[in-house]
Amino acid sequence: MPDLRLTIHGGHEAEARLREVLAREGFRIVEGPRPAEEGVLVVEPDGTGHAHGHSARETARRIEELERTVLELRNLDVAKSQFLTNVSHELRTPLTAIVTYGEILRDGMLGEVTPRQREAIESMIGSCRQLLAMIEEILTYARTNAQAIGLQPSAFALEEVIRSVYDMNASLIERKSLEFGSSLPPGLPRVHADRDKVAHVLGNLIGNAIDFTPDGGQVRVVARRSPVQEGWIEVGVEDTGIGIDPQHHDLIFQEFAQVDASRARIHHGTGLGLAIAKQFVRLHGGRIWVESGLGEGSRFYFTLPGEDASAARSPAHTGAAERPAA
């Protein structure tokens, strides 16, 4: 009986539903082959090729049913992503008009503006641009989820990415009087990864650290050779902010999660940032996690393949390790 290779792009929800069906139908899930392929389940009928002692014909029927379920989930997911793309486009057009008119007014093209009027218009434009950035985030998420997006890896130094993310946030860091620092050990190898995606992950983590750290606090980026995985680099973003209750540590990496609604209101965000960061890190075969407690700041870490490990960097292709079905 050949293995079934199922690719699920529906996120946690779809994967949970499929696992349920699989368990009911007596299939065994062969995990892997690599953590980077989240959403891929390799499935085989239990035991000797007959699910729960059913006849071969019965097993074939069940596989067929299973394939139908997978197809259904896939269609559902495509529809969901298409919907998000359409909605994003529809939202963006009027926002673009508002921003453009705002700038026309601000620049006095339709008559003199007083300093206070100008301030009000600036605030409107700023809010619109913030909304647009959130829409962009939703689109990124929909795209990442809808198709296996490709990586374009190259070797680069983390310093330059940290620098560019810092530059983007410099005014905010200054406004909040935050102390920003980075500490990378001398001789740290370059990483071999997709630069844009690493910048996105770091941008998200640093952005969160800034958001959730009160004025005058500290945000620090650290990196070191992974103590547990030869050739990998561990990158961290540490802050002295409000921290996260350990019971929420899993939740925050899930899509649309905000630890509590009041926090979401104070701190803008779609609740997609960390879900996207997790997807991007996983695409590299890396891990991402948080160490934190309420009131003691947050320390987010993720791993990336180092340059000198790039040859042996896909634990990926070494075949499937078996684990019992979840």
Next chain:
Amino acid sequence: MTPLVLVVEDSDAIRAAFTILLEESGYAVAAAATGAEAVRLAAEQVPDLVLLDLGLPDLPGLEVARRLKAAAPIPIVALTGRDDPADREALLAAGCAAYLVKPVDTQQLIHSIPGYIAAG
């Protein structure tokens, strides 16, 4: 003579905003809401610059750019709602002077227009 800018944009609100922006900055403006209309106007009036939205209802942006270029050697600035590296490359290869993501910074756009026109 006042330079003529052709604004190609299917959203009424954005088209009107660009018309005001350009007129207040000293340009004459022609406007089109579809790719076909844009190609027709470009052939008739030969504008000095085209601001081309890539998300038109009737034709793909790249196709409109090619037809405009075939109609007359006019500089084109492509405007998109969504930054896409492949699109960017294709449009620049098709001869567009720039590929800008909306909402564009209007001050910067107005500042750059003389350069686009001169280079075209």
